[in-house]
Amino acid sequence: MIQKKICMLGSFAVGKTSLVRRFVENIFSEKYLTTIGVKIDKKVMELKNQSLTLVIWDIAGENGFHQIHGTYLRGMSGYILVADKTRTATLDNVINIHKTVAQVFHDVPCVLLMNKMDLTGQWDVQESAIDKLSHDGWDVFRTSAKTGQNVEEAFQRLASRMLEK
Numbered sequence: 001m002i003q004k005k006i007c008m009l010g011s012f013a014v015g016k017t018s019l020v021r022r023f024v025e026n027i028f029s030e031k032y033l034t035t036i037g038v039k040i041d042k043k044v045m046e047l048k049n050q051s052l053t054l055v056i057w058d059i060a061g062e063n064g065f066h067q068i069h070g071t072y073l074r075g076m077s078g079y080i081l082v083a084d085k086t087r088t089a090t091l092d093n094v095i096n097i098h099k100t101v102a103q104v105f106h107d108v109p110c111v112l113l114m115n116k117m118d119l120t121g122q123w124d125v126q127e128s129a130i131d132k133l134s135h136d137g138w139d140v141f142r143t144s145a146k147t148g149q150n151v152e153e154a155f156q157r158l159a160s161r162m163l164e165k
Helices: 016-025 088-105 127-135 151-164
Strands: 002-010 038-047 050-059 078-084 110-115 140-142
Touching: 002 016, 002 088, 002 151, 016 038, 016 050, 016 078, 016 110, 016 151, 038 151, 050 151, 078 088, 078 151, 088 110, 088 127, 110 151, 127 140, 140 151
Parallel strands: 002 050, 002 078, 078 110, 110 140
Antiparallel strands: 038 050
8 A cells, every 4th residue: 555645734724624624534614623733634545546545744824834844744745735715815825835845845746725615705815816826837726625625636636646756
């Protein structure tokens, strides 16, 4: 069995923990639980006729890469950047995190999740900004931890890219 480590990165309260819970346990809770340090979950999935264990490191939300403990990232095979569609600053933050992580970890695959797509009346991030990232080669998924929209697909895409490495 193949095992791959994934790190969840992004600002506070963007839904990283909720996305992990939706993916691993297929549940959603309205209760907000702050992650302190790191929370680790596992999920076994079948991909390309292989059994793959994803070890998901849900890292506490930070406002910049310099605040993320480098030891948490060591050994990762891929990472998921999470931004909140209702807060533009969270997209700016993950763009900066991505630049810094890419400088240190070079070709480690990543995907961007624009989360909270279910909160349509509260969207702050412009679609043009998301479309530009897609045009620039980013794998972008519009997700909702609440409804499950594109959550499975995003993790599968990252897992697929990690297996290609």
